[in-house]
Amino acid sequence: MIALADIQRAQARLADTLAPTPLVLDHALSDRLARRVWLKGELFQRTGSFKARGALNWLRTAGPKELAGGLGAVSAGNHALGLAWAARQAEVPVTIVMPENASPFKVAGSRDLGAEVILHGDINAAWALMHRLVEERGLTLVHPYDDERIMAGQGTVGLEILEQAPAASAILCPIGGGGLIGGIGVATASLRPSLALLGVEPAGAASMAHAWARGGMHRLAHVETCAKSLAAAIVGEHTYPLSRRHVCELVAVDETAIHRAMRHLLYRGKLAAEPGAAVGVAALLEAAVTLPPEGDIVVVITGGNLGREELEAFL
Structure with missing residues (x-):
């Protein structure tokens, strides 16, 4: 299992090449929820995602x-x-x-x-x-x-959020195979254990919920979702136990909700995110997730890699 020190070493190792990504205030969601909602802009990272x-x-x-x-x-x-x-x-x-x-x-x-x-x-x-x-x-x-080295690198997203959002009480994180939320969970549990870490999956590829329901790794026979970056058929040997340890709640959002969230990000958030990055916003728009009673909310916008033809489906 990775530890906080592994993530901190990764952050130092990457610092000369990968700059921290910004938090962008989502004014429309903040007004809707009567609290600040920050979007962690991993779509601005090198190669267009946290990967x-x-x-x-x-x-x-x-x-x-x-x-x-x-x-x-x-x-x-x-x-x-x-x-x-x-x-x-x-x-x-x-x-x-x-x-x-x-x-x-x-x-x-x-x-x-x-x-x-x-x-x-x-x-x-x-x-x-x-x-x-x-x-x-x-x-x-x-x-x-x-992979523990992959997860340690992804966990640097969590360190940045903790530094950038001292008033955050919850993080909503998309889940594909679970590496990102696993790394973030190690960071937040170590440095701010009161923070709620909430996982969001597409209903057509809910591999982590599938594992939770069966008490371990179990492969989905079929995945079907527009959120292709989250279409992992099975979670990992390392990511499954980390999710059980650190994730407070798992929710799934359907394709209609993802489309709605994509339009929100495009027209209200001014962000050209990809569908897999929109599921956290979808969960907020659908009131599908249990939030702490107060504090800022951070939603990880994991990537923005999509071509014109793909984007047109959400306009």
């Missing part, structure tokens, strides 16, 4: 043997972008397998950063192919969320 944090932390702690044969990963897109960018800094080749329905914007972006991108089946089929490629090519697998 650059974990990827760069992984690369900067990797040994020569891990890098010698090149890297491999499965990703719906943001991990691919973050890892391709970080690996290019170290001149290490990367092979990414993405589902066939992956965002064309993210596929093109990953290739532009030098990654070999293979489109294959759904997320479960993509994982099966990557495991074969690891054996055949001698790649080192860099897991998108179930």
Whole structure:
């Protein structure tokens, strides 16, 4: 399990390259809830999402043997972008397998950063192919969320929130595989244990709720959601227990709610976020989550990687 010290070391390790992302006050949501609602702008991070944090932390702690044969990963897109960018800094080749329905914007972006991108089946089929490629090519697998170095890098989001929002009583965080909320949970539980950490999933890919209901990791047979960055079919060996330890509540939002939240972010928040980044706002708009009685609310806006054609679906 990662500890606070791992996240603090990651923050120091990344500081020369990755700047803190801003908190943006959502005036409309603040008026609606009669309390300040801050949006943590991870869409402004390098490669357009929080994933650059974990990827760069992984690369900067990797040994020569891990890098010698090149890297491999499965990703719906943001991990691919973050890892391709970080690996290019170290001149290490990367092979990414993405589902066939992956965002064309993210596929093109990953290739532009030098990654070999293979489109294959759904997320479960993509994982099966990557495991074969690891054996055949001698790649080192860099897991998108179930890796302690990745989670430590993602946890730096939590440290920044604690520094930037001293009056916050709750953080709403999207959940895909659970790496981000796992890292944030370690930071907040260590430094501000009274803060409520609330997880939000798309109803069509509620893999963490699926695990909670069954008392451990269980794969979803099928995922279907416009929030493709959250479409993990199974949570992680590390992320599951961290979520059980630190997450106060899990909620799911449906596709209609995500569309509504996307329009809110575009027209009221002035942010071109991607659907997976909008689920926390969706939970607030739908009053789907139990909030502390007072204090500021922080919603993590995890990324903003989507092309024009994808964006048009939410206009």
